Amino acid sequence: MIMDNKISRRSALKRMGAAVISGAAVASGLFPLASCSDSKSKRIIFYFTGTGNCLYIARQLAGENTELLSIPQLVKQGKYEFEADEIGVVYPIYGHMPPNMVREFIKKVRLKAGYKFAVLTYGARKCDAVEIWDRISRNAGNSFDYINTIIMVDNWLPNFDMNEQIKIDKHIPENLQKITADINSQRHWHQPVTEEERQMHQGFMRLSGLDPEVGFLMESEKFFAVTDACIDCGICTYVCPRGNYELTSTGVKMAGDCEFCFACIQNCPQHAIQFRRQKEGIFPNGTEKNPNARYRNEHISLMDIKLANNQKL
Numbered sequence: 275m276i277m278d279n280k281i282s283r284r285s286a287l288k289r290m291g292a293a294v295i296s297g298a299a300v301a302s303g304l305f306p307l308a309s310c311s312d313s314k315s316k317r318i319i320f321y322f323t324g325t326g327n328c329l330y331i332a333r334q335l336a337g338e339n340t341e342l343l344s345i346p347q348l349v350k351q352g353k354y355e356f357e358a359d360e361i362g363v364v365y366p367i368y369g370h371m372p373p374n375m376v377r378e379f380i381k382k383v384r385l386k387a388g389y390k391f392a393v394l395t396y397g398a399r400k401c402d403a404v405e406i407w408d409r410i411s412r413n414a415g416n417s418f419d420y421i422n423t424i425i426m427v428d429n430w431l432p433n434f435d436m437n438e439q440i441k442i443d444k445h446i447p448e449n450l451q452k453i454t455a456d457i458n459s460q461r462h463w464h465q466p467v468t469e470e471e472r473q474m475h476q477g478f479m480r481l482s483g484l485d486p487e488v489g490f491l492m493e494s495e496k497f498f499a500v501t502d503a504c505i506d507c508g509i510c511t512y513v514c515p516r517g518n519y520e521l522t523s524t525g526v527k528m529a530g531d532c533e534f535c536f537a538c539i540q541n542c543p544q545h546a547i548q549f550r551r552q553k554e555g556i557f558p559n560g561t562e563k564n565p566n567a568r569y570r571n572e573h574i575s576l577m578d579i580k581l582a583n584n585q586k587l
């Protein structure tokens with residue numbers, strides 16, 4: 275892909291496949307200015323986000339000459355070739371693994387860059403996420419010079435109450451400052467992983483029954499249900515990175531392979547999308563800590579999530 279030195283708002287939005295909502299994109303500040311290792315070097319940051327943590331981190335790591343690119347938009351557009359001085363990826367860990375779409379993207383994409391970095395966001399337990407990404411990206415021929423993690427609000431609804439999570443100080447600014455300094459100085463480093471963390475991940479895989487080659491790839495209709503509280507506002511149809519929701523004459527219909535990102539559940543204004551109870555032995559079992567508490571990163575707007583994930587426009 276040919277890179278421009280400067281990208282206009284119009285071309286940036288075109289690249290995101292969302293020109294019609296340009297006013298809101300500008301208002302949401304898609305392209306912030308921050309320090310970059312070298313003001314002339316071009317940086318591309320790919321991101322995947324369900325509730326905004328990764329978009330927030332990606333924005334904070336963006337310099338003057340940075341393109342922020344949403345992986346679901348690139349997949350929709352079939353774009354798999356990129357060249358820049360520095361290329362980064364920011365994604366949330368799901369069971370310590372990358373989201374399925376990120377995994378498939380890194381397998382297909384051809385990246386040309388002098389320096390590659392990855393920042394993985396998580397909420398409670400990262401285990402060997404760094405090694406997992408190193409393995410997957412290396413096997414895909416896209417090895418990364420720098421891989422680090424950053425702890426954020428944990429949006430895993432089965433175990434965490436979002437109202438409690440937002441009260442916890444996870445030292446995000448301090449951690450982000452260190453990561454920014456590392457990346458701006460093109461540090462070559464992978465955050466170390468302990469044997470205990472590897473064992474914890476193995477234990478999780480045994481309990482969850484997830485396929486390590488796939489990670490979280492569920493059937494949305496099997497795990498979620500839309501209740502009568504739905505007001506047909508259509509938000510779920512825009513925030514799903516898989517385009518699983520449709521507004522029909524008989525209400526909202528949902529079906530399809532699901533990243534389990536929770537963008538739909540967390541952003542529904544009516545709390546009308548709920549987990550379905552599962553038979554014994556199925557993971558996750560359909561219970562959640564607080565069905566009335568929902569989360570989106572405080573710096574990220576609903577429009578930002580729509581722009582990042584929308585598969586409909």
Ligand SMILES: Cc1cc2nc3c(=O)[nH]c(=O)nc-3n(C[C@H](O)[C@H](O)[C@H](O)COP(=O)(O)O)c2cc1C
Nearest residue numbers: 324325326327328366368369370397398399428429
């Ligand atoms: C399906 C799923 C699985 C998750 N698994 C983990 C995990 O294994 N360890 C962890 O610490 N956080 C886990 N989380 C929490 C997210 O990684 C974390 O909240 C992340 O910052 C969310 O990023 P986002 O707001 O960009 O979507 C999980 C969240 C989801 C939705």
Ligand code: SF4
Nearest residue numbers: 504505507508510542
């Ligand atoms: S976001 Fe919620 S209320 Fe809006 S259409 Fe979807 S399920 Fe219904």
Ligand code: SF4
Nearest residue numbers: 514532533535536538
């Ligand atoms: S159905 Fe919901 S959880 Fe699944 S990919 Fe779409 S937005 Fe994410």
